[in-house]
């Protein structure tokens with residue numbers, strides 16, 4: 001029997017019906033991700049990254065192909081695939097603790113109230129937000145809200161963590177601090193992660209593999225680069241190493257020479 005990876009996207013294609021006729025967003029996507037791998041997905045705006053992530057989340061149905069997770073076909077959303085969006089989507093009328101508890105209650109229904117509370121606080125500690133457990137989202141900065149969003153996602157112990165530009169709305173310093181936290185959490189939990197990013201440095205810093213997508217319509221995977229940098233990674237020490245610069249150069253070449261931004265081409 002064929003070996004299938006933990007997360008396997010096989011022959012994925014997506015065609016959307018539009019008023020102007022069918023629009024093929026993605027074609028022939030083949031992607032195999034092993035358990036514990038951190039994969040960054042990069043490509044120009046509109047190439048279909050969110051569509052691909054949403055297919056794994058079960059929010060969009062592919063027109064062709066199948067997604068397998070741990071041997072099972074993915075065809076609907078489920079708590080085994082937690083999604084973190086750019087917009088944290090916390091409920092404003094609940095406290096930080098209550099927001100995370102909503103997710104925990106979904107997956108730990110059989111556990112006692114005290115056990116669930118401990119688990120919520122443990123996850124808030126992982127993202128360094130236990131001190132703000134009683135606060136409401138309106139009292140938090142953007143970076144803090146995103147930390148709570150991460151706690152909510154990992155508290156469900158998902159099989160796959162899906163992140164759609166999770167730090168896109170944050171300033172550079174806050175972003176760096178969250179990237180460091182994500183690396184620390186990853187070192188502890190070894191989650192399987194697929195993260196969309198537009199940031200080349202972020203992709204190289206965080207990922208084991210950087211999957212680069214061609215421009216749409218009918219976008220597909222153009223390159224799949226292994227990032228062989230040792231962990232733990234330190235952004236300052238890494239910046240001067242040949243391996244870091246090589247990975248960065250490969251991605252920049254792909255994005256700005258082989259598949260330059262379609263908007264620039266049209267100008």
Ligand SMILES: Nc1ncnc2c1ncn2[C@@H]1O[C@H](COP(=O)(O)OP(=O)(O)OP(=O)(O)O)[C@@H](O)[C@H]1O
Nearest residue numbers: 016018023025044045046047048049050051052216
């Ligand atoms: N429901 C839909 N109906 C029709 N077209 C769609 C639909 N969803 C997405 N598209 C189109 O599919 C293409 C891919 O969209 P998608 O949002 O996945 O791109 P993206 O790479 O995530 O973009 P960005 O980086 O700007 O977020 C775009 O051309 C978009 O207009």
